[in-house]
Amino acid sequence: MNATRPVGVRRHNLGLVLSHLAVTGPSSRAQIAAAVGLTKAGVSSIAADLIARRLVAEPGRRTAGEAGRPGSVLVVDGAGCAGIGLEVNVDYLAACVVDLARRTRFHRIDAAVDPRSPKRTLTRLAHVARQARDAATAQGLTVGGVGVALPGLVDPGTGVLLHAPNLGWHDVHVAPLLADALDVDAARVELDNEANLAASAELWFGDGGAWGDYLHVSGEIGVGAGIVRDGALARGSHGFAGEVGHLSIDPRGPVCGCGARGCVERYCGQEAILRAAGVDARPTTSTGRPDGSLARLLAALEAGRVRPARAVGRAGEALGRGVAGAVNVLDVDTVVLGGIYSRLAPWLVGPFTDSLRRNTFAVRWARTRVEVSRLGPDAAVRGAAGLTVHRVLTDPASLSPLVAG
Amino acid sequence: MNATRPVGVRRHNLGLVLSHLAVTGPSSRAQIAAAVGLTKAGVSSIAADLIARRLVAEPGRRTAGEAGRPGSVLVVDGAGCAGIGLEVNVDYLAACVVDLARRTRFHRIDAAVDPRSPKRTLTRLAHVARQARDAATAQGLTVGGVGVALPGLVDPGTGVLLHAPNLGWHDVHVAPLLADALDVDAARVELDNEANLAASAELWFGDGGAWGDYLHVSGEIGVGAGIVRDGALARGSHGFAGEVGHLSIDPRGPVCGCGARGCVERYCGQEAILRAAGVDARPTTSTGRPDGSLARLLAALEAGRVRPARAVGRAGEALGRGVAGAVNVLDVDTVVLGGIYSRLAPWLVGPFTDSLRRNTFAVRWARTRVEVSRLGPDAAVRGAAGLTVHRVLTDPASLSPLVAG
Known part of the structure; x- marks a missing residue:
């Protein structure tokens, strides 16, 4: 019981340092310490942890054993975690991969097979999602999760699309169906309304x-x-x-x-x-x-x-x-x-x-x-990928790879 | 500088205990301590302070020098602070007095003299406000502030009614005009939109x-x-x-x-x-x-x-x-x-x-x-009085009497 609080504090501080780094760009340990209000020793310890998790890199450091130059800078290691974003819309499907440095590493638009058939559409979407996952793996990225943007009312708890009048879909179990097709746990597939994800994408990747x-x-x-x-x-x-x-x-x-x-x-x-x-x-x-x-x-x-x-x-x-x-x-x-x-x-x-x-x-x-x-029409699918990226930036300890790296 | 934090904490705890008492009704010091997470000694000290400020009473305690019976209960002392609520509407003026125990002590509806003349209407409102203040004083209440409900857009910072299309009023300096007529500082007259105050009144006095x-x-x-x-x-x-x-x-x-x-x-x-x-x-x-x-x-x-x-x-x-x-x-x-x-x-x-x-x-x-x-049509004027009551319940140290008691 006594350990709960320190573990919680450390977990919080991991996110504090990583999300600071994501916002400000390359920074020294001393700069981070001054900005987030931790001691330099505290930041060094947190940074070592983030480097071990491969979420932060230290470009000035040559080999694994060697210490960085004094004052060498830390950067977010984009490859450490990537999110897959998917989107179902009436006239297209979309997929993208966004890395932890918020760079888009893969982007694909696909004509919807037949929006009147949820099953065929989601099978097609899973196919595009596997392409996205393969592209991520081929680039050495650790995939941390899948987000799906949908044009309707969503119940994020159950992964069900409740109502999408323009698709004509009702009570479609999107998360379980996609998770099955991707061979991952359904809890790893997060759904949200496309307009919500587009608005969030502006915060994470745009001018929000x-x-x-x-x-x-x-x-x-x-x-x-x-x-x-x-x-x-x-x-x-x-x-x-x-x-x-x-x-x-x-x-x-x-x-x-x-x-x-x-x-x-x-x-x-x-x-x-x-x-x-x-x-x-x-x-x-x-x-x-x-x-x-x-x-x-x-x-x-x-x-x-x-x-x-x-x-x-x-x-x-x-x-x-x-x-x-x-x-x-x-x-x-x-x-x-x-x-x-x-x-x-x-x-x-x-x-x-x-x-x-x-x-x-x-x-x-x-x-x-x-x-x-x-961001225009790409905002929603980037927001879907951003669900994973944003979660890991604010809580690095929550990352668990979707596929073995 | 060292004293800042403890004073802040004590000020916060005064509000914690008083607003708890307002919500739960008569409570012993031990009950309060258990509910708000302070020590019984801490609550006793806070309670003594609130009693000295005449915001809390101890009905079981006979005379000023005598200690209360063990386990005697504390209650909010309604007379310790009252708020005056005023309302300007197209077809009426209203005034009320609400005490710290959230009882209405005075309520009056008045036909508007002439809504087309802000000056005459506010002069009339000040007259009703003085009646409210006199009624409060006659009942031994300490008046802590005046709130005004207005049917339009309000700038609370300057006390100006910006725009009330149904009154035909624009840029009327309501707070300064009323403060003048009541001979109080303009900062003591708070304005808000009537719909906002009615919604707040439901929280403070209704089923909200x-x-x-x-x-x-x-x-x-x-x-x-x-x-x-x-x-x-x-x-x-x-x-x-x-x-x-x-x-x-x-x-x-x-x-x-x-x-x-x-x-x-x-x-x-x-x-x-x-x-x-x-x-x-x-x-x-x-x-x-x-x-x-x-x-x-x-x-x-x-x-x-x-x-x-x-x-x-x-x-x-x-x-x-x-x-x-x-x-x-x-x-x-x-x-x-x-x-x-x-x-x-x-x-x-x-x-x-x-x-x-x-x-x-x-x-x-x-x-x-x-x-x-x-609460119906009385919600707005009660909400206006509630501005003072709510402020003092959450921050008792903010009370400064509007008129010498």
């Missing part, structure tokens, strides 16, 4: 640190949002916060897959925009996603065609009204446009911002900033 | 502790809401969260005082309901508020008249759509209907709940509970 409290709106076939407060995801009471796509903006609007009328998604989702723009929504190539249809829309916009530009402008106006509702309720510093909206930004941001401001009650006293995501 | 995370919707002339998470108000980045009344539910709806179209308030505010019900919205008596017009509406509803019942039902349906938007974004355990909605509950709750459920995306997996406030 500069935005204060923010609402990150992801445009895909569906429209979702993640809320970040005080540097962490605000999930709500059941993990279902941020369903901006199902704010009703017109009681006489079209019926949504969720049963309500006039949901934001019916005006601002990818298919609604393509339809209004007169662009064929069916992909003509087998490369899947942003490819086919979105690429055609972007080409039409760049060619200066009127109907597509007007369609995107109208979507921006409608999105601004819906997001203003969220801002009136939440009061955030920044609204971030992500997913396809980041690609459509040149045509979308103006009408969106005008509409947001017109419909935000406190706009004169708290002008919400509008930012465009640099 | 049993609701988990909740959204408290206050119906008055305007419609506002306060969000409570983890037992505390979630104010948003600038203190403007919860503006449910300005969620737009119809892009072709009537123009709102805020400039947007189809705001919830245009369908569900008191005037909108009275108009739809065919009830004269002008008070015929000088007693102000819920009386006049709301009383006539309630009488018509109780008499079984069709048009008023239909009007309230439609308001409930519209409110359900707006609040569903907030629930989709926030994900809370409970929605609480307060203000006039608590009075209209028998006719409102059914249509409201149906509409809320129909428009809440995650309803199958996270059914939001609907509760009706017991």
Whole structure:
């Protein structure tokens, strides 16, 4: 019993030093000690532990037996742990590998086989996941876990996708199915909503640190949002916060897959925009996603065609009204446009911002900033990989390799 | 410098013991020690301090010099500190006094002189505030502060009401004006939005502790809401969260005082309901508020008249759509209907709940509970008084009497 507290403190300090190193980059033991408030001897001991775990490297140190030069710097050892990120969306599957230094080591987009069959889609996803794992192993990375981004309501506890109206999936046991196909324990496969993971990815890999409290709106076939407060995801009471796509903006609007009328998604989702723009929504190539249809829309916009530009402008106006509702309720510093909206930004941001401001009650006293995501449509799958990376950076002792290295 | 930490700890422990006593009721020193994790000697010392400050009483103790019976109980001394609560609304002013035992010692509703004149209204409010202060003093209460509930955006730092569209007030220096009239320092007058204070009042004086995370919707002339998470108000980045009344539910709806179209308030505010019900919205008596017009509406509803019942039902349906938007974004355990909605509950709750459920995306997996406030339209003014009471219960050393006792 007496040992509990010191072990807990040491475990905490491992995370303190490693996550500090991840944020600041190469640092000497003395610099770390000054920054995190530990003694230099304490940091040396923690660093030795992190080096032994292969989570930290000391580039100035030549061989295993030799001590580093005085003042030599420590860096996060990217290869020490990697996360696999997976994403299921209506018109594509995606996989990536992100290492502990937050570099993307593998990235693949795959056309979904048949979203109407969860089993076939997840079998295909497992195939892509094995490719990601092989790519990680081939690069000498230790895989620490698998995260999955899903376009719907998720129960992280059981690994079940409860409801994804645009996929037409209900109560799909995603984590057990994938774990089976990958021959790992189901507890090693973490699920989350794609919009939540995209919002977290902005914190971990993007510009999220500069935005204060923010609402990150992801445009895909569906429209979702993640809320970040005080540097962490605000999930709500059941993990279902941020369903901006199902704010009703017109009681006489079209019926949504969720049963309500006039949901934001019916005006601002990818298919609604393509339809209004007169662009064929069916992909003509087998490369899947942003490819086919979105690429055609972007080409039409760049060619200066009127109907597509007007369609995107109208979507921006409608999105601004819906997001203003969220801002009136939440009061955030920044609204971030992500997913396809980041690609459509040149045509979308103006009408969106005008509409947001017109419909935000406190706009004169708290002008919400509008930012465009640099991660764009890749945010969700990177966030899925980031679940493992973020966990190990804050709690290095939690790492247990998914496959023997 | 060495003394800083112990003084801080003692100050913290004063609040720990006093707020524990406020929650649990009469307790012996030993019971308190066991519950809050201090030694019995520590509690005795803290209790002696609180008794000296007249914030705690020991009913079993006969005279000042005599020691209490062994195991005699301690109670919060209600008279030790009282808060004055004030409220400005479009159709009434209110004032109350709440003591440290959270009993209401004074309560008065006053017809607003002329809401179009901030100066005359605040002069009248100061008059009512002086009556409250005199009532407190006559009852032997030590007044610790003044709180003011306002129907608009408030800057608590400067004591300025920024924007109250239903009053037509902008940039009114409420705290300095009231402080002047009461001859106290402006820092002693705290402002907050009425919906925020009503939500807090449910925590401090109502059933808020049993609701988990909740959204408290206050119906008055305007419609506002306060969000409570983890037992505390979630104010948003600038203190403007919860503006449910300005969620737009119809892009072709009537123009709102805020400039947007189809705001919830245009369908569900008191005037909108009275108009739809065919009830004269002008008070015929000088007693102000819920009386006049709301009383006539309630009488018509109780008499079984069709048009008023239909009007309230439609308001409930519209409110359900707006609040569903907030629930989709926030994900809370409970929605609480307060203000006039608590009075209209028998006719409102059914249509409201149906509409809320129909428009809440995650309803199958996270059914939001609907509760009706017991505090009703008095919640905001009690919350305003509660600002002082709550502050002194958690930090007894912060008490400095507003008037010499």
